Amino acid sequence: MTDDMPEGQEPFGEDEFDGGPLEAELRQVAAILDPVPAQLREIAVAAFALHDLDARIAGLTFDSVVDAIPVRGAEDVPRMLTFSAGEVTVDVEVTAQGLMGQVLPPRPARIEVLGGPQTAVTVDADAMGRFSSDAPLTGPFALRLRTGAEVVVTEWTRA
Numbered sequence: 322m323t324d325d326m327p328e329g330q331e332p333f334g335e336d337e338f339d340g341g342p343l344e345a346e347l348r349q350v351a352a353i354l355d356p357v358p359a360q361l362r363e364i365a366v367a368a369f370a371l372h373d374l375d376a377r378i379a380g381l382t383f384d385s386v387v388d389a390i391p392v393r394g395a396e397d398v399p400r401m402l403t404f405s406a407g408e409v410t411v412d413v414e415v416t417a418q419g420l421m422g423q424v425l426p427p428r429p430a431r432i433e434v435l436g437g438p439q440t441a442v443t444v445d446a447d448a449m450g451r452f453s454s455d456a457p458l459t460g461p462f463a464l465r466l467r468t469g470a471e472v473v474v475t476e477w478t479r480a
Contacts (some may be wrong), residue, residue, distance in 0.1 A: 376472040379406035404475040411464060415480055419457055424450035424466060433465040
């Protein structure tokens with residue numbers, strides 16, 4: 322408490338300080354000194370447009386780049402990813418040529434490979450839950466699985 326403030330009164334109460342003008346000025350400075358790249362803005366808009374409110378988010382539970390022990394002498398090793406949402410698991414192998422994976426428990430599904438502002442590549446999983454795409458992945462990607470009425474979207478991950 323300061324000497325010139327009455328007892329029981331805070332120096333910056335909620336009613337006394339309006340941060341709106343300061344925030345607006347800071348936003349202007351940031352827009353000039355560190356503008357958002359156009360490509361990042363496009364990706365953000367596309368990601369928001371693709372947002373599915375009823376979808377369950379499948380979190381990344383395994384990434385071979387982080388979690389696996391490297392094998393000496395191995396080159397061009399595919400990246401292995403596992404995403405989980407409740408009882409649904411998606412195992413994905415990413416290579417320079419594309420991706421392949423499996424939905425567990427096994428079931429047919431329609432899978433969209435999302436890649437930012439690019440159009441989505443759609444593939445179908447067979448009755449065993451297996452799927453593949455020959456489209457090479459560049460940059461961030463996510464998968465949207467549709468199994469009947471259920472929709473599961475994986476976290477965005479960099480290829």
